[in-house]
Amino acid sequence: MIELTISSSDDGKLVHKWLRLLLPGLPLSGVYKSIRTGRVKVNGKRAKQDTRLQEGDVVHLYFNEEDFASLREHPVAKYQGVSRAIDVLYEDDEIVAVNKPAGILTHPADGEYKTSLAAQVEAYVYDRGGSEGAFRAAPVHRLDRNTSGVVIFAKTARAAKAWTEAFQRGEVEKEYLAIVEGAWSGAGRVAVEVRREGNVTRVVQDSGKPSETAYEVIASSRGTSLVRLRLLTGRTHQIRVHMAHLGHPLLADRKYGARPIREESFYLHAHRVRWHDVDVKAPLPDRLKDKLRSLGYKLDDLV
Numbered sequence: 001m002i003e004l005t006i007s008s009s010d011d012g013k014l015v016h017k018w019l020r021l022l023l024p025g026l027p028l029s030g031v032y033k034s035i036r037t038g039r040v041k042v043n044g045k046r047a048k049q050d051t052r053l054q055e056g057d058v059v060h061l062y063f064n065e066e067d068f069a070s071l072r073e074h075p076v077a078k079y080q081g082v083s084r085a086i087d088v089l090y091e092d093d094e095i096v097a098v099n100k101p102a103g104i105l106t107h108p109a110d111g112e113y114k115t116s117l118a119a120q121v122e123a124y125v126y127d128r129g130g131s132e133g134a135f136r137a138a139p140v141h142r143l144d145r146n147t148s149g150v151v152i153f154a155k156t157a158r159a160a161k162a163w164t165e166a167f168q169r170g171e172v173e174k175e176y177l178a179i180v181e182g183a184w185s186g187a188g189r190v191a192v193e194v195r196r197e198g199n200v201t202r203v204v205q206d207s208g209k210p211s212e213t214a215y216e217v218i219a220s221s222r223g224t225s226l227v228r229l230r231l232l233t234g235r236t237h238q239i240r241v242h243m244a245h246l247g248h249p250l251l252a253d254r255k256y257g258a259r260p261i262r263e264e265s266f267y268l269h270a271h272r273v274r275w276h277d278v279d280v281k282a283p284l285p286d287r288l289k290d291k292l293r294s295l296g297y298k299l300d301d302l303v
Contacts, residue, residue: 001060001063002062002065003058003059003060003061004022004058004061005056005058006053006055006056006057006058006059008055008156009134009135009155010053010134010135010156010157011053011054011055012053012158012161013053013134013157014049014050014051014053015035015040015042015047015049015051015052015053015059018053018157019040019134021134021135021136022072023072024071024072025071035047035048038062039061039063040059040060040062042057042058043057044058044060047059079122079123079126082114083114083120083123084120084127086098086120086121086124087099087101088124089150089280089281089282090278090280093155094155095140095152095153095154095155095159095163095278096121096124096125096137096152096153096155097151097273097278098117098121098151098153099148099149099150099282099285100143100147100148100150100151100270102146102147102265102287103145103146104116104117105117105118106139106142106143106151107142117151118137118138118139118153121137121139121153124137125137125155135155135156135157135160137153137154138153138154139151139153140152140153140154140159140164141163141167141172141234143270144268146265146268147269148268148270148282148288149269149271150270150272150273150281150282151270152273163275167234170232170233170234171275172273172275173230173272173274173275174230174234174270174272174273175228175230175271175273176229176230176231176239176269176271177228177229177268177269177284177288178227178229178239178243178250178266178267178269179224179226179267179288179292180225180227181223181248181259182223182225182247182248183221183224184217184220184227184248185217185220185225186217187214187215187216187217188215189215189232190211190212190215190245191210192211192245193205193206193207193208193210194209194211194235194238194241195208195209199255200237200241200256201236201237201238201240203245209235210233211233211235211238212232213229213231213232213238213239214230215227215242215243216228216229218302219301221297222295224251224295226292226297226302228271240255240256241256244256244257244258250267251264251266251267252264252265252266253265267287269282269285284299
């Protein structure tokens with residue numbers, strides 16, 4: 001029998017998810033079977049799949065030590081070749097905020113695990129002693145591949161739950177900067193229904209999901225504008241479809257109707273994320289600054 005005490009990093013985790021992370025060598029079917037057959041007890045009582053663990057709970061696992069050690073082996077090998085050269089903007093015991101470059105995925109995909117931001121942050125946290133308990137660093141929201149800026153990663157299950165729910169309730173302030181087509185001025189809000197169709201999001205008249213973005217034009221130059229945007233909802237491609245809906249698609253955003261620019265993708269930067277006492281800003285990346293300069297903007301007057 002194995003006895004474990006739940007640490008702060010796993011506080012709030014559902015027991016089946018905790019066990020899956022704790023024992024990476026145990027298949028998911030084995031996780032459910034172990035719970036169903038009473039091989040997992042929490043504070044002396046048989047666990048159920050929906051049992052939520054709390055810091056200080058004592059868990060008994062009815063495995064022999066040899067089997068447990070074999071199933072427990074942390075997949076350290078998967079971190080081999082994973083870069084730790086991330087730009088950390090803020091870190092505490094619960095979260096780490098990272099400045100994501102344009103061009104890399106937030107979440108892993110087939111053939112792109114090691115280069116994903118998630119893999120890099122997980123390896124970074126693991127190297128710094130973040131292996132206590134079963135939880136591994138995980139993003140609580142996402143940015144598109146070609147969007148740069150602030151991404152929040154939870155270092156504990158408690159933080160993952162709190163931040164995810166805060167995003168869902170719309171409590172997290174998210175501010176972006178974008179270059180759009182067309183000289184423009186003013187400020188306002190876009191509030192329309194949208195629906196995901198294939199790999200694009202479209203504005204629809206009914207049967208869609210509500211979406212809302214506040215915007216403010218900062219400056220214009222050479223047939224473009226720099227716009228500050230605040231997401232009031234969080235739909236896929238929301239800023240891109242909203243700007244296109246207003247007749248000002250993001251510069252070089254071919255998918256949403258902008259004129260193509262050879263070897264360039266759109267310019268969208270998650271400049272700020274704020275919730276409670278956490279207020280994180282990501283400086284403008286060189287790619288965006290270079291583009292603004294080439295278009296005649298004076299950076300000192302902008303942000």
